[in-house]
Amino acid sequence: MIAFDNVAYNYGGGELLSEVSLRLAPGSFHFLTGPSGAGKSTLLKLAYAELLPTAGHVTIFDKDVRSLGRNDVALTRRRIGVVHQDVQFLDHLPLAANVSLPLTVSGKQGNPRDLTDLLQWVGLGKLADALPPSLSGGERQRAALARAIIMGPDVILADEPTGNLDWEMSLRLLTLLAELNRMGKTILVATHDLNLIRQAKAQVAARVLRIRNRRIQLAGADL
Numbered sequence: 001m002i003a004f005d006n007v008a009y010n011y012g013g014g015e016l017l018s019e020v021s022l023r024l025a026p027g028s029f030h031f032l033t034g035p036s037g038a039g040k041s042t043l044l045k046l047a048y049a050e051l052l053p054t055a056g057h058v059t060i061f062d063k064d065v066r067s068l069g070r071n072d073v074a075l076t077r078r079r080i081g082v083v084h085q086d087v088q089f090l091d092h093l094p095l096a097a098n099v100s101l102p103l104t105v106s107g108k109q110g111n112p113r114d115l116t117d118l119l120q121w122v123g124l125g126k127l128a129d130a131l132p133p134s135l136s137g138g139e140r141q142r143a144a145l146a147r148a149i150i151m152g153p154d155v156i157l158a159d160e161p162t163g164n165l166d167w168e169m170s171l172r173l174l175t176l177l178a179e180l181n182r183m184g185k186t187i188l189v190a191t192h193d194l195n196l197i198r199q200a201k202a203q204v205a206a207r208v209l210r211i212r213n214r215r216i217q218l219a220g221a222d223l
């Protein structure tokens, strides 16, 4: 689905990522970990063509990102649901309208039943009419996940989705991600929370990638 071959990235102040090669096979579940500032968010941005590599190749759905025109980028991104680190909503729109915004923007008529089912699935069925400022951190993250999957993406990329959540809510979010994976979605979650990764291993066959000294390595039993 997504492959990095010998990828490097540099914001201008020296190489942040070097010689990164990885493959996200269809239906796989990966965690991406590493210290703050190691480049986890940057790697995710490379994986959905928000950034282009400064060297090497990123291939998304069998196409090199450098060969994608603007329309191709838009089409490619529709197949990738992203949960951003700092979740943003339109505060004047109710939760349901925020979650269905990707449909609205792409001019698609969503099925209201599907939206209701989706909100119920993430445990927000009763909050469809709530405005974003009234939501808790956990509710916002689950709404962000619902918005990321409303277009039916093949891949879900989540950047510290449990960053500000308590343990119970983190587990709830993890369970949703594990369920999505069981439905066949390919998942990559950036997190510095090693406890979450340990917990996840009981639920899904997750592999753990770690950024260390600009390079990526497969973490082993030392987690």
Ligand SMILES: Nc1ncnc2c1ncn2[C@@H]1O[C@H](COP(=O)(O)OP(=O)(O)OP(=O)(O)O)[C@@H](O)[C@H]1O
Pocket (backbone or CB within 6 Å): 011, 016, 034, 035, 036, 037, 038, 039, 040, 041, 042, 043, 192
């Ligand atoms: N747009 C940018 N321009 C210049 N430098 C940037 C930019 N975005 C990120 N950086 C720098 O690149 C480095 C890696 O940032 P990144 O956000 O990818 O790390 P991270 O591993 O996700 O960190 P965290 O766990 O704290 O979110 C940091 O030193 C950051 O300051």
